[in-house]
Amino acid sequence: MLSHTAEYALRAALYLAEHGQDRLIQVGEMAEALRIPRNYLSKILHSLTRHGVLRSTRGKSGGFRLARTPDDLYLVQVVGPFDRLGEKRQCLLGRPQCSDRTACAAHARWKELAERTVVFFRETTLAELLGGAVIAA
Amino acid sequence: MLSHTAEYALRAALYLAEHGQDRLIQVGEMAEALRIPRNYLSKILHSLTRHGVLRSTRGKSGGFRLARTPDDLYLVQVVGPFDRLGEKRQCLLGRPQCSDRTACAAHARWKELAERTVVFFRETTLAELLGGAVIAA
DNA sequence: GCTAAATATCATATTATCATGATAAAGACA
DNA sequence: TGTCTTTATCATGATAATATGATATTTAGC
Numbered sequence: 001m002l003s004h005t006a007e008y009a010l011r012a013a014l015y016l017a018e019h020g021q022d023r024l025i026q027v028g029e030m031a032e033a034l035r036i037p038r039n040y041l042s043k044i045l046h047s048l049t050r051h052g053v054l055r056s057t058r059g060k061s062g063g064f065r066l067a068r069t070p071d072d073l074y075l076v077q078v079v080g081p082f083d084r085l086g087e088k089r090q091c092l093l094g095r096p097q098c099s100d101r102t103a104c105a106a107h108a109r110w111k112e113l114a115e116r117t118v119v120f121f122r123e124t125t126l127a128e129l130l131g132g133a134v135i136a137a
Numbered sequence: 138m139l140s141h142t143a144e145y146a147l148r149a150a151l152y153l154a155e156h157g158q159d160r161l162i163q164v165g166e167m168a169e170a171l172r173i174p175r176n177y178l179s180k181i182l183h184s185l186t187r188h189g190v191l192r193s194t195r196g197k198s199g200g201f202r203l204a205r206t207p208d209d210l211y212l213v214q215v216v217g218p219f220d221r222l223g224e225k226r227q228c229l230l231g232r233p234q235c236s237d238r239t240a241c242a243a244h245a246r247w248k249e250l251a252e253r254t255v256v257f258f259r260e261t262t263l264a265e266l267l268g269g270a271v272i273a274a
Numbered sequence: 275g276c277t278a279a280a281t282a283t284c285a286t287a288t289t290a291t292c293a294t295g296a297t298a299a300a301g302a303c304a
Numbered sequence: 305t306g307t308c309t310t311t312a313t314c315a316t317g318a319t320a321a322t323a324t325g326a327t328a329t330t331t332a333g334c
Contacts, residue, residue, distance in 0.1 A: 001229070001251075002229070003321075003322090004321080004322065004323095005321080005322075007230065010229075010230065011230060014230075024280095026279090026280065026281090027280080027281075028280090037322085037323055037324070038324090039323075039324060039325075039326095040322070040323055040324080042281075042282080042283095043282090043283090045281090046281075046282065046283090049281095056280095056281065056282090057280085057281080057330095057331085058280065058281045058282075058329075058330045058331060059279075059280060059281075059329090059330045059331025059332060060277095060278065060279045060280060060330090060331055060332040060333070061279075061280075061331085061332060061333090062279080062280045062281060062330080062331070062332090063280075063281085064281090092138070092139070092147075092266070093144065093147065093148060093151075093266075105265040105266070105267075106257075106261045106265045106266050109257060109261070110257065113250070113253055113254055113257055114138075116250055117250055117254075120243075120246060120247065120250055124243045124246070127242075128242040128243045129229070129230075129242070129243050130242075140291075140292090141291080141292065141293095142291080142292075163309090163310070163311090164310085164311075165310090174292085174293055174294070175294090176293075176294060176295075176296095177292070177293055177294080179311075179312080179313095180293095180312090180313090182311090183311075183312065183313085186311095193310095193311065193312090194300095194301085194310085194311080195299075195300045195301060195309095195310060195311045195312075196299090196300050196301025196302060196308095196309070196310055196311075197300095197301060197302040197303070197307095197308065197309045197310060198301085198302060198303095198309075198310080199300085199301070199302090199309080199310045199311060200310075200311085201311090
């Protein structure tokens with residue numbers, strides 16, 4: 001579903017949401033805690049910074065933090081720079097003739113699934129993924 | 138959503154369902170019609186044959202055909218050998234602690250989406266994708 | 275200013291996916 | 305049997321994703 005890179009980005013953002021409320025977090029700490037290659041994670045964090053998801057501070061006692069509160073950051077913002085979820089095709093095969101007007105029998109069912117997936121990433125926040133340990137119904 | 142390889146496999150199977158009812162189809166014809174690299178398609182078709190989706194006949198006037206009727210072939214059979222859809226993770230992050238019992242707030246919503254996607258591939262047949270040109274509601 | 279610690283950047287290696295090219299094996303048919 | 309057409313297989317190349325290693329730049333604090 002997600003590329004390694006996008007999943008790393010998401011897990012890093014969650015780590016910051018959970019542990020970075022009142023301090024800066026360094027790449028080394030996150031890389032070790034999340035078991036992600038350090039320099040690879042470094043690039044991902046830098047990219048998230050450029051995309052406005054994180055704020056970085058250089059130099060001694062520097063590190064990363066979220067640019068906004070976890071309930072104001074949506075999954076698509078974290079994952080979007082690495083995986084193009086929004087461009088998910090409406091027709092499974094990308095057929096031009098399989099439009100909404102002349103559709104194959106499975107078209108409507110697939111389209112609904114694709115749309116709901118996009119909506120999930122667009123409307124779910126980091127806070128909601130944080131794991132309030134809700135017991136599932 | 139699907140890798141190139143899996144999409145090629147699906148389009149090839151659909152081509153066979155549409156044009157291969159009463160004759161064998163050669164790689165060359167399909168490669169040209171579907172705009173897929175010939176030798177690459179050849180390997181994919183061979184793989185589908187080994188997986189029991191197609192039947193191949195070698196030698197002069199040989200070619201490929203479906204091993205079953207289109208309404209008896211499910212998308213997962215065609216796509217599964219190339220993309221592991223069934224292994225789609227129930228938790229977006231693969232977190233062990235994010236199980237059904239102690240779930241994050243978004244867990245249930247994601248799980249439902251993931252399951253419905255798997256079910257789509259498992260329960261939709263080639264025939265249903267063939268495009269009866271139904272006008273969408 | 276010096277030093278240590280941290281991010282930023284560049285270069286390169288590794289691996290998987292996608293694709294091409296050449297040859298071998300099988301089978302129909304004259 | 306010979307030949308032509310086809311799938312089957314092998315070897316290699318191209319590209320993108322993933323990962324590592326080394327260096328530059330920035331900054332806090334002494």
